[in-house]
Amino acid sequence: MFKKALLLMCCIMSQPALAVLDIEISGGVVGDHPIAIVPFAWDVKSRAGLEDVSKVLATDLKRSGRFELIPEKKFLEFPHHGDEVDFQNWRSLGAESLVVGRVRPGSNGQYLIEFQLFDIFKRAQAQDAGPVEVEYKVKQIIGYSLSSTRQDLRRTAHHMSDLIYEALTGEKGIFTTRIAYVTATSKGKQKKYQLRIADMDGQKPFTVLKSSQPIMSPAWSPDARKLAYVSFEKKKSQVYVQDVLTGTRQLIASYKGVNSAPAWSPDGNKLALTLSRAGNLEIYTLDLTSRLLKRMTRNSAIDTEAAWSPDGKSIVFVSDRSGRPQVYRMPANGGRAERMTFQGKYNARPSFSPDGKSMALVHGTSRGYYIAIMDIASGVINVVSDGRLDESPSFAPNGSLVLYATSGARRGILSAVSADGKVKQRLVLQQGDVREPAWAPFRK
Amino acid sequence: MFKKILFSVLVGAFVLSAGCSSTGDTKGDDGAAVEDRSSGSTATDDASSTGLPSAGTFQGDPLDNPASPLSTRTIYFEYDSSEISQEFQNIILAHGQYLGGHQGVSITLEGHTDERGSREYNIGLGERRAQAVRRLLLFQGAADQQVQVVSYGEENPAQEGHDEQSYSRNRRVEILYKR
Numbered sequence: 121m122f123k124k125a126l127l128l129m130c131c132i133m134s135q136p137a138l139a140v141l142d143i144e145i146s147g148g149v150v151g152d153h154p155i156a157i158v159p160f161a162w163d164v165k166s167r168a169g170l171e172d173v174s175k176v177l178a179t180d181l182k183r184s185g186r187f188e189l190i191p192e193k194k195f196l197e198f199p200h201h202g203d204e205v206d207f208q209n210w211r212s213l214g215a216e217s218l219v220v221g222r223v224r225p226g227s228n229g230q231y232l233i234e235f236q237l238f239d240i241f242k243r244a245q246a247q248d249a250g251p252v253e254v255e256y257k258v259k260q261i262i263g264y265s266l267s268s269t270r271q272d273l274r275r276t277a278h279h280m281s282d283l284i285y286e287a288l289t290g291e292k293g294i295f296t297t298r299i300a301y302v303t304a305t306s307k308g309k310q311k312k313y314q315l316r317i318a319d320m321d322g323q324k325p326f327t328v329l330k331s332s333q334p335i336m337s338p339a340w341s342p343d344a345r346k347l348a349y350v351s352f353e354k355k356k357s358q359v360y361v362q363d364v365l366t367g368t369r370q371l372i373a374s375y376k377g378v379n380s381a382p383a384w385s386p387d388g389n390k391l392a393l394t395l396s397r398a399g400n401l402e403i404y405t406l407d408l409t410s411r412l413l414k415r416m417t418r419n420s421a422i423d424t425e426a427a428w429s430p431d432g433k434s435i436v437f438v439s440d441r442s443g444r445p446q447v448y449r450m451p452a453n454g455g456r457a458e459r460m461t462f463q464g465k466y467n468a469r470p471s472f473s474p475d476g477k478s479m480a481l482v483h484g485t486s487r488g489y490y491i492a493i494m495d496i497a498s499g500v501i502n503v504v505s506d507g508r509l510d511e512s513p514s515f516a517p518n519g520s521l522v523l524y525a526t527s528g529a530r531r532g533i534l535s536a537v538s539a540d541g542k543v544k545q546r547l548v549l550q551q552g553d554v555r556e557p558a559w560a561p562f563r564k
Numbered sequence: 565m566f567k568k569i570l571f572s573v574l575v576g577a578f579v580l581s582a583g584c585s586s587t588g589d590t591k592g593d594d595g596a597a598v599e600d601r602s603s604g605s606t607a608t609d610d611a612s613s614t615g616l617p618s619a620g621t622f623q624g625d626p627l628d629n630p631a632s633p634l635s636t637r638t639i640y641f642e643y644d645s646s647e648i649s650q651e652f653q654n655i656i657l658a659h660g661q662y663l664g665g666h667q668g669v670s671i672t673l674e675g676h677t678d679e680r681g682s683r684e685y686n687i688g689l690g691e692r693r694a695q696a697v698r699r700l701l702l703f704q705g706a707a708d709q710q711v712q713v714v715s716y717g718e719e720n721p722a723q724e725g726h727d728e729q730s731y732s733r734n735r736r737v738e739i740l741y742k743r
Binding site: 182252277318323334336337352355356357365377378380394396399401422438440445466468469482488489509512526556 | 614642679680681682683684685687688689692695713714715716719720726
């Protein structure tokens, strides 16, 4: 069981506009890879209004939960190029990796960011076995020179984070990915709902849909170009698919009764939906090209919350056919459903990890509702959140974090937890509720 | 912790007979974009304290008679349940009979849940509640086309708040008359 961690620190991002999600990182455990990121040199006329790229980089790596950032105040030197580094200084601080860099003017008003990532510790250890003569043949792992416009500096910094993260962990970075979520604010009796997309750190939000009626269940297409969602703007549930770039949208399902819970097939050709057009909630699949609708369940219980396995072979869904909501699995082309969850009285909203080996769930106990991760092979369920009203889990596309909705002090906030439950961060909107997060896949 | 409420014979029989009432696909009729729905749904906040109708002294449409059971427009439910208590069966009976006698009148049943659990599952639960009320209305003489159903799940709470008092107000079906 996850131990409640103390709020350790608070990283407030720049631009504290009301609409932006602020991030607070909590969790007593930090990553086990010590890294030093030296503030970059700025060879520019004025830094006013320019994104502090090395700071963004440091925050990204810290958020990943994989690194221990060596605090700046311990630094013995502030080099900006590999030639200037005295690696003994960094080794004495226990740094295994070092990032140095500088920003200078590029062509056409752009900025040129040069950075190098060095591996210190491993090479030094290898040296230990040899003669006492200490010669740090420190290895440069990567070195890049990136050109960026002023507006793109933040995005470029995230891209650098991806490069460094991947070089050090062998796992793809998620710092340039995006999230979708729904916000709800009220002015007197008037409610305002917005479907928004932001960078994964909550910055650069933009609104793709506004309504006075609820919006639910955003789901990213596998190419991260479209969002399916449920809107009540016509005072009934309807499913739409919207192109994120152009803003154009299509009405996908507006049958009599419930039209809800859209889920994309991994090839992007089909949507699983929950419809009650036949009088009861059932799972359907809709071929988006032929518009052929296929009924997948036939049961007097509630059948809803379909999710496709990443290999496309099966569809999992939630049903209370046994009396309480539990997760079931059936072949994606139809057939008998088998129950998957047996631990706990309430398991709902399944969401697959990208490798298909585990599922995040809403797990209800007598104390509340938590996010849990189930190992599919063994059926073992591990609670990773603090509760008590946690819902809508969504894996980061590299599987390292799970984003979900929870309740903060009197309002809804988002939280992300590392898949092992160790590192946690909260994304807090300064006004109103934020809910229904969906982490976008890698862009193809 | 989950209180089981006994089914009354009436409701029990009815749920069994209900089956699938399938109809063709209908598109949402009103194109009126995104408007505020706060007006229709206020109905009554305190259904449980509504008295029995006084004998026929009220002049005008019984829908406007505050003493009529028809003035109760909200049916409340237990946690994770769509069973209708005896108290509310009498209310629904009155609405069903009224609709049976006024074929030109139509209603929308809005199904709602409290905020606990998964949002999409709660859409299912809200739908189930509204359908349970609908079946009882049809049984009392309302016609199929008079009764629309929409589930909002936990999306439109009547009362904000994360306690049982709020939750009990939010687990409801609202009967909205279109006149």
